[in-house]
Amino acid sequence: MECNVASGRLGFFDQRFMLGFTASKNSGKCSQKPVLKGFRSWGKFQDPALTSLANTKGTKARMNHENTLKGEHHRAIMLVGWGPQGTLDAELAVRRLPVLSEYDVYIVSDYDLTLATPAQHLKVEFELPHTLRKAEAIASYSPTGYSSILYIDSDITLLEDVPFVFEKAELHGLALAIAPTYLLDEYRTFGRVMDREGVPQQGQVQYQAGLIAFSKTPEVLHVFKKWIELGFRHTDIWIRDQPQLSLSLELSSFQPYVLSKNYNFRGLFEPAIGQIRVWHSHSPVPANLNSYSEPYPPRLLAKDTLRPLRRFEIDRNWLHFYWRKHLMPVLYKVYVRLFRRK
Numbered sequence: 001m002e003c004n005v006a007s008g009r010l011g012f013f014d015q016r017f018m019l020g021f022t023a024s025k026n027s028g029k030c031s032q033k034p035v036l037k038g039f040r041s042w043g044k045f046q047d048p049a050l051t052s053l054a055n056t057k058g059t060k061a062r063m064n065h066e067n068t069l070k071g072e073h074h075r076a077i078m079l080v081g082w083g084p085q086g087t088l089d090a091e092l093a094v095r096r097l098p099v100l101s102e103y104d105v106y107i108v109s110d111y112d113l114t115l116a117t118p119a120q121h122l123k124v125e126f127e128l129p130h131t132l133r134k135a136e137a138i139a140s141y142s143p144t145g146y147s148s149i150l151y152i153d154s155d156i157t158l159l160e161d162v163p164f165v166f167e168k169a170e171l172h173g174l175a176l177a178i179a180p181t182y183l184l185d186e187y188r189t190f191g192r193v194m195d196r197e198g199v200p201q202q203g204q205v206q207y208q209a210g211l212i213a214f215s216k217t218p219e220v221l222h223v224f225k226k227w228i229e230l231g232f233r234h235t236d237i238w239i240r241d242q243p244q245l246s247l248s249l250e251l252s253s254f255q256p257y258v259l260s261k262n263y264n265f266r267g268l269f270e271p272a273i274g275q276i277r278v279w280h281s282h283s284p285v286p287a288n289l290n291s292y293s294e295p296y297p298p299r300l301l302a303k304d305t306l307r308p309l310r311r312f313e314i315d316r317n318w319l320h321f322y323w324r325k326h327l328m329p330v331l332y333k334v335y336v337r338l339f340r341r342k
Helices: 048-053 059-069 083-096 132-141 163-172 190-197 218-233 242-252 318-339
Strands: 002-004 019-024 029-034 075-081 104-109 120-123 148-152 156-158 174-183 205-214 257-259 278-280 299-302 305-308
Touching: 075 083, 075 132, 083 104, 083 156, 132 205, 132 218, 132 242, 148 163, 163 174, 163 205, 163 257, 190 242, 205 242, 205 278, 218 242
Parallel strands: 002 120, 075 104, 075 148, 104 120, 174 257
Antiparallel strands: 019 029, 148 205, 156 278, 174 205, 299 305
């Protein structure tokens, strides 16, 4: 099914934040209706119940309200692409998904689909440049009527079903992993954006924006609104999307649920500990990605292959460890056999 939600060429702040859409897989129809009253009143929804819910502090209350909106499929997966190549990448990512029949899948793009996939196509006209279009799609075009939505980049491969991620989004509003380049204020030149916003550089965390699980609560929508504002305001310094999301969380005083890196494993400057559930790379999934006997010592990704780190590489007292772990048991068995025979 394809839904074209680009209605004319209104300005970005006039159209994108004043219009939303609802799409139903079962009905095969797509309708466009006002959801927001304007960019400056992002949180004032036309649904009176949801408007009053903005002042409710309980997570369960938000969950109960959203659960009344859900149909047969109450969780969705969302991808974003622009241009022929970006749209094709999103389609290929859908084909890599494991069998997840209980989830609806959406591709938001400005180009027609070319492959046969189970995804519903939401065709739009982007206004923002570069990867800020991802923020634009999530903020303006993510489907409604779901208890939670999982956005994934097109270079992500889900290695298994991830209900845990959806559950945490429904409990906390947002679920994210920390980026390998985890310092926001020292991430390339982004400190200049923080200075411009008057935010002290104090080692704030940077989250990875390639996998974002969220529920469309008023608080989360406020974070997304701020994300768009920051991206639009500072394109002269930083044109990509990831650090702006982290700064938006900081400015909104919103604490997301922090996923382990195994739910968004980039393999950049970090070890692998235990089972990797989400592979985030353009490179193929290493054949030995989840082949290990013990989670620790960790494994290190090198040339698209994971190898175990040796004890002497991570432990200053590795000789003592080797003596106690490997030699002592052998010597004790010899001692028992030689000196403690009856």
